Amino acid sequence: MGKLLYLTHTRPDISFSVSHLSQFLCNPTDKHFEGAKMILRYITGSISIGIFMLASSDFKIKGYTDSDWEGCPDSRKYVSAYCFYLDNSLISLKRKKQQVVARSSAEVEYTDMALGAREAQWLIYLMHDLQIAHTQPIILYCDNQSTIHIASNPVFHERTKHIEVDCHTVKDQI
Structure with a gap:
């Protein structure tokens, strides 16, 4: 699993599967071993996949955020x-199971x-620092309509007080 975790730096397509399997290192079962073998078979069949950067880049950055509310079936x-x-090359990726249970999908x-806005900053x-001029704003895409409404509406309602800090973070970045 250690070698697979190292490989996720250049193979983001296996990062979720490897991180999920690594949660069971203390008490693995046959299902976990079969899952690890499936990942190895996938890697063998897709050797040529990796991060590719074009030499002729206009350095335009765009970001996508998404979440899976109640994503872990156990917790x-x-x-x-x-x-x-x-441009079209993936430069930053993060997927993480959070430490808290959320109250709403919004x-x-x-x-x-908010996490995406911090990464964009x-x-x-x-x-x-690399002396590369980036004059255009970074576009951050989100697919949740209520979240987009909260971000564009300056009025806080009773139901959104618990996310006020994150709202201010994103609005400051906008």
């Missing part, structure tokens, strides 16, 4: 994810947008 904790592309999606700082 009902949600799984958050974001990814960022430089809360989960908005928290993910870090990418801007990184490009600045």
Whole structure:
């Protein structure tokens, strides 16, 4: 599993499966061993897949956020994810099971947008440190309509007070 975890840095397509299997290292079963063998068979069949960067890039960054509310069937904790592309090349990816159980899908999606906004800000700082000009705003995509409404509506309602800090974080970035 250690070698598979190392491989996830250049193979983001296996990161979720490997991280899920690594949760059971203390007490693995035959099903976990079969899952690890399936990952190895997938890697063998897809050797040429990896991160590819084009030399002629216009350095436009776009990001996507998504979450799986009650994503873990055992604990009902949600799984958050974001990814960022430089043109068509994946440059940043994170998928993580959170430590808390969320109260609503809007809360989960908005928290993910806040995490994505922080990652976008870090990418801007990184490009600045590398002396790469990035004059366009980073576009952050989200598929939850209530979250988009909360982000664009400056009025906080009674039901959204618990996510007010994340709302302010995203609004400051916008």
